[in-house]
Every structure is written in structure tokens, then in C-alpha cells.
Amino acid sequence: MAIHSIKVMITETLIKILENPYSKKYYKDLKTALESQGRVKEAEAIDYLLRKRFKNETANSNNSEK
Amino acid sequence: MRLQIQIILKNDSNSVLDCIQSLSAVKNKRIILADIGLCDLKPFQTLNVEIVKYKLDNSFAKIRNQMIEKCKEPWILWLESNETLIQGADEINEIITTDLIDSFNCKIIENSTIFKDIKLFHKDKKIKFKFPIFEVLNDSTKLTTKIFFNRTSSKTGIEDKLLKSWKTAEPLAPEPLYYEALLCLSNSNFPEFIRHCESYFFLDSTSDSALLLRYYLAQIQALKLKEYKKALSNILFCLEKQPLFAEFWCLLGDIYWKLRSYSRAMAFYENATILGSKRTDDDLPVEVNKYKEYPTKMANRCQELIDTLLPYEVKHE
Numbered sequence: 001m002a003i004h005s006i007k008v009m010i011t012e013t014l015i016k017i018l019e020n021p022y023s024k025k026y027y028k029d030l031k032t033a034l035e036s037q038g039r040v041k042e043a044e045a046i047d048y049l050l051r052k053r054f055k056n057e058t059a060n061s062n063n064s065e066k
Numbered sequence: 067m068r069l070q071i072q073i074i075l076k077n078d079s080n081s082v083l084d085c086i087q088s089l090s091a092v093k094n095k096r097i098i099l100a101d102i103g104l105c106d107l108k109p110f111q112t113l114n115v116e117i118v119k120y121k122l123d124n125s126f127a128k129i130r131n132q133m134i135e136k137c138k139e140p141w142i143l144w145l146e147s148n149e150t151l152i153q154g155a156d157e158i159n160e161i162i163t164t165d166l167i168d169s170f171n172c173k174i175i176e177n178s179t180i181f182k183d184i185k186l187f188h189k190d191k192k193i194k195f196k197f198p199i200f201e202v203l204n205d206s207t208k209l210t211t212k213i214f215f216n217r218t219s220s221k222t223g224i225e226d227k228l229l230k231s232w233k234t235a236e237p238l239a240p241e242p243l244y245y246e247a248l249l250c251l252s253n254s255n256f257p258e259f260i261r262h263c264e265s266y267f268f269l270d271s272t273s274d275s276a277l278l279l280r281y282y283l284a285q286i287q288a289l290k291l292k293e294y295k296k297a298l299s300n301i302l303f304c305l306e307k308q309p310l311f312a313e314f315w316c317l318l319g320d321i322y323w324k325l326r327s328y329s330r331a332m333a334f335y336e337n338a339t340i341l342g343s344k345r346t347d348d349d350l351p352v353e354v355n356k357y358k359e360y361p362t363k364m365a366n367r368c369q370e371l372i373d374t375l376l377p378y379e380v381k382h383e
Contacts, residue, residue: 021337
């Protein structure tokens, strides 16, 4: 994928996170987009965020409804 | 002597005295004060320092480079007169006993922000200062230290004049616009700050300086001008470049806090503490309190509001 398209993908994912900051899916998408761009450390950090923020799916679904 | 400490006397003799006093534990040193005619020299006459006259010639970098040329000692520590050493005298003493041809990044604390700057270097490293004002050294092979300086806010009063001459000499260089924007920001002249930001982004939109300027712009748009959409657009740009910067997530939190969207604000403050902890060593400034203290406090305040004060509004966000 072209670098420009990946950058757009990161921005679009960030916009989705703005709209729904408790959605696990969008953080996963962000991690994937960063990985596609070769930004390994940042992708690992987002993975860490996923693990911290969504320790279990129950907590996730509760949070998503806030 | 192994070390030459170089200070340009820009204006305030009291802060220079504090600076010199803070260096008392540094051994084997020679202190050179560059006199450019802006500072009262009487307070230094009883000290163990040498005062050398220099012509300003619209460039502090030129003076600094001349000082390096004249230096007889192998190591150089350059300081601003408003900087004091608060940690690392032992490390300096250790480094200057070696013959490593290296340069060393030191940390500078100003208010609650930590900056990094090459302050200590071996003369044979052959690095040179650039920029006539806010002069800096660049060296991609620099090493990291735990040497800390404190910097107090200070203006020499000649920034405007030097910036003007810099812009005239280099009309297409983005750097004068960057510093002009920052000067306007420090003077709370927001319309001019925004104008300079726009001009700067026209010339440079991708460097670290552009990223920082965009962050400051987003802060002003959100916290001073209530232009939240513009602020969001700029902070998204910053997050795309650096998703691990707690400062950026905190500002998102602040924007949604202002918009009374407390649940979202809380999520972004939480992201600041979680992702900020993963930020690795880089050369950009760090606003220390945005990494734990501030976002934790704000997330708690959001939680309190969600739980007790505004249940109706929050539920229907």
C-alpha cells in the first residue's frame, strides 16, 4: 500500500477513535495501520494500550456504552 | 585546565552570577564571559572568570563559533546566562577527564518542560553553532547524560532586531518564522502567532519544529480562542506523527473537557498516561506533568462528574 494511503488510514482511524474512544476495534485498526507503516514501537505501544484498556471484553462492552 | 565554560553576557548580571555559582562543583574549569556591551561587568570583577569582548554583528552563533576557535581547553560547556546546573557536576568531571571526541546531550528544565540540548562537547568534534539567535548545535552522534540545568525565562530585548536581520539575510528560511511565532506566543500576541504559524507551515510542515508549532497552535485554538474544530484538526495531525506523546492526548482530553464531553475526555486523559509511559527517548521537549499527574487528576475529575454531578448530560452525550 502506498505510504500516503497508510497515512490517510491512520488519520481516519484516529478520527474514529475521537468519535468512539472506547472501541477496541479502532485501536486495533490503528495498531495495524502503524504496523503497515513499519512503525513497530508505536504499534507495540498501541498493543499495550489495548491490553491495559481492554483487560477483558466485558469491561470493553460496558465502557463502549458510556 | 580540561574544560572551558562559555557564557555570553546577554543582559542580566544577577542570573549570570547564579549560573557561575551553580558550577562550583565542576573541577578543572576556566570560565569565559563574552561581553557584547549589554551587561554591567562590575559584579564579575572579583570572580575567577575571564571577560572577553566580542562584537554582536547580528549573530550569537558567530560569537559562539569564534569562542570555540579561540578555546585552548579540550572540552567546552556552553551555557545561557539564565541556566544553572542542578545535577551532574560529577558526570561532567568524569567526562572531561577522558579524551573521547564526543558531544553530550544535557537536559534543561524550563517551567515543567524538559528540553534536550548539546551543551558539552570535545573541541575536536568540530561542531558549529547555527542560527544567529536561539543558537544551537547539531550532532547526530551525540551521547545522552543525566546532566540537568534549570532555565529561567528571560528575554534579552534584542530578539526582535536579530530576528529581523535573520529574515532579511535568509528570506526563504523557515526557522526565523518559527522563532518569531514562538516570540509572539510568549507575548500572548495570538493573531500574529497564528499568522506566523501559517507562513511557517507553508515552508515546512513535516519537521519536528512544525509538529511542535502545530501543537502550540492547537493549544491556542482550543484553550484561548475556543476554535475546537481547528484545534482537533491540528492535534490529529500531531497524533498521526507521534501517537505516543501524552501532551497530544491530554490536549484532546482538554478539548472534550471544554466541550463537556466528559466520558470522551476521560478516555483521552487515560490514553495520555498509558501511551505516554511508552514514549522512548527522543529530542523533542517533554511536558513532564502531562505524563501522569495532570491526566490522572483530570481523568478522576471526569469520573466524578460522570458518576455524580452530571449524570443526565453524560448519559446523553
